[in-house]
Structure formats: C-alpha cells, structure tokens
Amino acid sequence: MWIERYLFNPTFFDKIISFLFLPFTFIYCLIAYFKFPKKYKDMKIPIISIGNIIIGGSGKTPFTISLANELQDVAVILRGYGRKSKGCYLISKQGEILEDVEISGDEAQEIAQNTKASVIVAENREEGIELAKRIGAKIVILDDGFDKPFKKLNIVIDVFIKNKFCIPSGGYRYPRTFLKYADIILKENIDFKRVVDVPECPDCVLISAISKPQRLLKYVKTDKYHFFIDHYDYKKDEIENILKKYNAKTILTTNKDYVKLKNFGFDIKVIELKFEISSNVMNKIKEYLVKYE
Numbered sequence: 001m002w003i004e005r006y007l008f009n010p011t012f013f014d015k016i017i018s019f020l021f022l023p024f025t026f027i028y029c030l031i032a033y034f035k036f037p038k039k040y041k042d043m044k045i046p047i048i049s050i051g052n053i054i055i056g057g058s059g060k061t062p063f064t065i066s067l068a069n070e071l072q073d074v075a076v077i078l079r080g081y082g083r084k085s086k087g088c089y090l091i092s093k094q095g096e097i098l099e100d101v102e103i104s105g106d107e108a109q110e111i112a113q114n115t116k117a118s119v120i121v122a123e124n125r126e127e128g129i130e131l132a133k134r135i136g137a138k139i140v141i142l143d144d145g146f147d148k149p150f151k152k153l154n155i156v157i158d159v160f161i162k163n164k165f166c167i168p169s170g171g172y173r174y175p176r177t178f179l180k181y182a183d184i185i186l187k188e189n190i191d192f193k194r195v196v197d198v199p200e201c202p203d204c205v206l207i208s209a210i211s212k213p214q215r216l217l218k219y220v221k222t223d224k225y226h227f228f229i230d231h232y233d234y235k236k237d238e239i240e241n242i243l244k245k246y247n248a249k250t251i252l253t254t255n256k257d258y259v260k261l262k263n264f265g266f267d268i269k270v271i272e273l274k275f276e277i278s279s280n281v282m283n284k285i286k287e288y289l290v291k292y293e
Contacts, residue, residue: 001227001229004056004211004212004214006018006163007055007056007161007163007167007170007171008056008161008162008163008171008212009161009162009163010162010163010170014163015163018163018165018169018170019169021168021169022165022169024168024169025165025166025167025168025169025170028166028167028168029166029175032166032173032174032175032178035147036147036174036178036181037147037148037149039149040149040150040151040152041126041149041150041151042150042151043126043129043130043133043140043150043151044133045129045132045133045137045138045139045140046138046139046140046153046288046289046292046293047129047139047140047141047142047145047150047151047152047153048067048139048140048141048142048152048153048155048285048288049141049142049145049146049148049150049152049153049154049155050063050064050067050141050142050143050144050145050155050157051144051145051146051147051154051155051156051157051182052144052146052156052157052158052159052173053146053156053158053172053173053174053175053176053178053179054159054161054171054172054173055167055171055172055173055211056171056211056212056230057210057211057212057230058157058159059157059159059188059192059194059275060143060144060157061107061110061111061143061256062194062273062274062275063157063186063192063275063277064076064111064141064143065110065111065114065115065274065275066192066274066275066276066277067141067277067285068111068115068116068117068141069114069115069116070277070282071139071141072138072139073136073137073138073139074115074117074118074137074138074139074140074141075117075118075119075120075131075132075135075137075139075140075141076108076111076115076117076118076119076120076140076141076143077119077120077121077122077125077128077129077132077140077141077142077143077145078105078107078108078111078119078120078121078142078143078144079105079121079122079123079125079143079144080104080105080107080108080121080122080123081105081107081231082105082106082231082233083101083102083103083104083105083108083121084102084103085102085103085104085121086123087122087123088120088121088122088123088124088127088128088131089103089104089120089121089122090118090119090120090131090135091103091104091108091109091112091119091120091121092112092117092118092119093118093135094116094117094118095112095115095116095117097109097112097113101259101260103121104119104121105121105231106231106256106257106259106260107143107256108121109259110255110256110258110259111143113255113259114255117141118132118135118137120132125142125145125148125150126150129142129150139289146174146181146182147174153183153184153285153288154181154182154183154184155182155183155184155186155285156179156182156184156185156186157186157188158179158185158186158187159188164176183288184281184284184285186281190278191277191278191280191281192275192276192277192278192281193275193276193278194273194274194275195273195274195275195276196219196271196272196273197271197272197273197274198219198220198252198271199252199269199270199271201250201252201269203248203249203250204222204224204248204249204250204251204252204269205222205224205225205226205242205243205246205248205250205251205252206220206222206224206225206226206252206253207225207226207227207228207239207242207251207252207253207257207261208225208227208228208253208254208257209227209228209229209230209231209232209234209256209257209260210230210254210256210257211230213227213228214227216254216271219271220252220271222252224246224248226242233260234257234260234261234264236264239251239261239264239266243266249267250266250267250268250269251266251267251268251269252268252269252270252271253268253269253270253271254270254271254273255270255271255272255273258270
C-alpha cells in the first residue's frame with residue numbers, strides 16, 4: 001500500500017514528497033508540543049498506559065493482552081477504533097463477553113476474548129476509568145494512552161522507522177524527543193519478545209487488515225495473500241471471491257481479524273501471537289503498583 005510505504009519505508013520519490021510536506025510537519029509538531037499534557041489528573045486508581053509514538057501497529061494490543069494476563073482485577077480501556085457505536089460501553093466483565101465486535105471494535109474484542117480482564121471502550125477515557133472503578137477494577141490498563149492527561153505509568157513501545165519525520169512527512173505521531181515523557185521505553189528482543197505460532201495450512205489464503213500487514217510475510221511463507229487497510233470492515237462476498245481466486249478452502253489470519261471474520265462461516269486458522277515480557281519490565285510495573293498502594 002503506497003501510504004504505508006511512504007510513511008515507513010519511503011522510496012526516493014516518496015522522500016521528495018515528504019520534504020515538500022515539511023512546513024506542514026513543522027506546524028503539526030508545534031501543535032503537538034503545546035497540546036501534550038503538562039499536568040496530570042489523579043484518578044485514584046493505578047493506571048498503566050501502553051502507547052507508542054508512531055502511526056499504526058507497534059504491538060500495543062498483544063502487549064496489553066500479555067500484561068493483563070499477568071495481573072488481577074484489571075480493566076483495559078481503549079477508544080474502540082472502527083466500532084459502530086459511540087460513547088462508553090462495557091465490552092466484557094472479567095472475561096464474560098457482553099457486546100459484539102460491532103459495538104466494541106476489533107482490538108477491544110480481541111482483548112476481551114483473550115484475557116479475563118474487563119474491557120471498556122470510550123472516546124472519553126476519564127468516563128471509561130470511572131466505569132472501571134464502579135465495576136470493582138483495582139488496576140487500569142490504558143491502551144494508547146501516551147498523551148492522556150492522567151497520572152500513570154507511561155510505557156512506550158519504541159519502534160524505529162526509516163522515515164524519521166512526523167506526519168504528514170513521515171510515520172511518527174510525535175517526535176522522538178517526546179520519549180522523555182515515558183517512564184518505561186520498551187525495546188523488542190530486550191524488554192519483550194514476540195512468539196509467533198503459525199498453524200500448518202497448505203490450502204490457506206492469508207487475509208488480514210492489520211496495520212503494515214506485509215510484516216506477516218516474515219512468518220508466513222506464501223504467495224497466496226490479500227491485505228486490506230487497517231480495521232477494514234469485511235464483506236462476506238469479498239472473502240468468497242478471494243478464496244475462489246486462490247482456489248483455497250481455508251483462511252489464515254490474525255486474532256484481530258478473526259473476531260470480524262468468524263461469523264461468516266468460513267474455515268479459519270489463526271496465527272497466534274504472544275508477547276513474553278521480561279522480568280525486568282514486570283518488576284518495574286509491580287514496583288509502581290506497590291508504591292501506588
């Protein structure tokens with residue numbers, strides 16, 4: 001996809017376009033600096049934020065799932081991007097699913113189906129935190145909460161990309177200097193490790209709508225694949241046509257995609273992705289929770 005190549009792995013001509021946008025990037029960075037919170041509200045509950053400084057996927061959701069499974073009495077709060085609902089919803093309570101993917105969005109449903117945490121979606125994160133307190137949560141994990149104005153443990157997954165500029169010239173949401181606002185900066189293969197389990201599936205076609213889906217080809221060696229834009233709203237007839245095109249009987253996909261595809265009745269196999277969090281990082285998180293008490 002051209003836009004992802006431009007933002008993350010630009011060609012020579014992409015770089016020319018990138019430089020032309022630099023005046024707008026300068027304005028964007030100024031606005032980002034002044035809008036970034038300098039004061040933080042104490043919500044009277046320990047909050048662990050999982051964030052990043054780039055556009056698109058960096059591993060926030062699988063990291064959140066792994067962390068939620070390490071803790072107890074947790075509520076995970078996220079915006080619920082791509083959902084067909086507005087406002088604050090309790091998607092699951094301690095592992096019991098209460099709402100479907102159209103209400104929750106794909107990432108919230110993925111977390112709900114893979115943890116015993118309570119999951120809440122809310123554009124207004126403060127409203128979500130108050131709901132978490134009312135249902136008895138003792139810890140809040142804030143997905144994509146780097147720039148939210150609450151007292152919290154600010155964890156950032158640091159991903160280096162070739163295009164070093166902020167949007168619209170590059171793939172950074174915030175300049176790398178903003179990492180100074182993080183309490184813990186995570187480096188892959190140092191602070192966490194991805195463990196990917198790809199099921200055997202010789203007659204599969206790989207279908208996905210995650211950010212930067214080409215990265216899946218590192219783990220799945222196939223020329224039978226079809227990728228959509230992030231958070232794509234799948235249509236059953238489109239999937240049927242893709243299966244016919246590749247003469248495939250089975251879909252190979254990610255957990256994030258599975259929550260949208262499962263109701264179509266296709267044969268589906270799922271690529272399992274888990275994060276192993278280092279003991280050093282877990283110790284820092286537990287120290288924060290102890291100090292909060």
